[in-house]
Amino acid sequence: MSGLSLLAALKAFDATARAGSMTAAARVLAIQQPTVSSHIQRLEVDFGVELFHRRGRRLELTSFGRTLLDYTRRTFSGEEDAHALLAAAKNHYVGRLVVHAIGPHNVVPVLKLFTEQFPLVKVAVGVGDSRTITEKIFDYQGDVGVVLNHADHPDLFGTPFRTQRLVVFVSIQHPFAQRATLRLCDLQGQRFVIREEGSTTRRVFENELKERGIEVQVALEMGSREAVREAVAQGLGLGVVAETAYVPDPRLTRLNISDTSMATRVHFICRQERRHAPLISTFLGMADAVSQRLIDTSEQPV
Structure with missing residues (x-):
């Protein structure tokens, strides 16, 4: 096979592995589906490898295919970034930016600033937990991630954005709602509505309780902050969220716990080798500007 x-x-x-089918890959590459199929078959025959398991119409990467994809993503993401750099120089920033965030509260101010300056850039935003977002950035399924307490890894670049304290809250019908101040030990034995495993907020909260020898009951696990808030409002338990995600509600009361400083730290991340790609670099620069503005207005810095 020639070069x-x-x-x-x-x-x-690479396109088939990312798109999930040869038909979708053909659309991405602007070629015919039989051509995509022929290319992949040629690779498998010439090198004696199996790249995909065929499950009817569905394709699943083999172990070797996943390893090869890691190499092709490094190669072709660099090519895409080079195209983006040239397009930016010619067209004053056009293209597409994919952002994955733990929620809207921290990323929206940056999105507002970015879209005002670069209206021709299409921005797609996905929402998930920090672990899933980090995996997506590693796998080139997104350009920028907004996560909590990001993992220190040589392939990841992270820039701190802010620190956000954790808030414990209850239904106004709960006895704690009448207490002006509580201590963390007052939570002993209380029922909590809490996010699912993988939530950084949950991990920080549970670690603090463990260090202080306090045990609570996990009454319900919910898949979103909105679900937690509604369950707490209905009296199903206490809740805990980051202060930026706490939405005032006449059915809820935010508790004042005097002897804890539980907090999570928000970071914007990308792959290390992509940090200077034009759209990514500009977006991260705007995140730094918004972070500084938060510090200047006396919000808690990281």
Whole structure:
């Protein structure tokens, strides 16, 4: 297989692995589906490898295919960033930016600033927990992630954004709602409505309780902050969220716990080798500007 045909075949493989089907890959590459199929078959035959398991119409990467995808993503994401750099120089920033965030509260001010300055850039925003977002950034399924307490990894670049304290809250019908101040030990034995495993807020909260020898009951696990808030409002238990995610509600009361400083730290992350890609670099620069503005207005710095 010649160098050019190998490159074309690798592009066909990379697009298929990311898009999930040869038909979708053909649309991405603007070629015919049989051409994509031929490229992948040629790779498998010429090198004696199996890249995909065929499950009817569905394709699943083999172990070797996942390893190859790691290499092709490094190669072709660099090519895409080079195209983006040239397009930015020519067209004053056009293209698409994919952002994954733990929620809207920290990312929206940056999005507002970015879209005002670069209205031609299409921005797609996904929401998930920090672990899932980090995996997506590692796997080139997004450009920028907004996470809590980001993992220190040589392939990741992270810039601190803010520190946000954790808030414990209850239904106004709960006895604690009448207490002006509580201590953390007062939570002993209380029922909590809490986020699912993988939530950084949950991990920080549970670690603090463990260090202080305090045990609570996890009455319900919920998949979103909104679900937690509604369950607490209905009297199903106490809740805990970051202060930026706490939404005042006449059915709820925020508790004043005097002897704890539980907090999470928000970071904007990207892959280390992509931090200077034009759209990513500009977005991160705007995040730094918003972070400084928060500090200047006396919000808690990181």
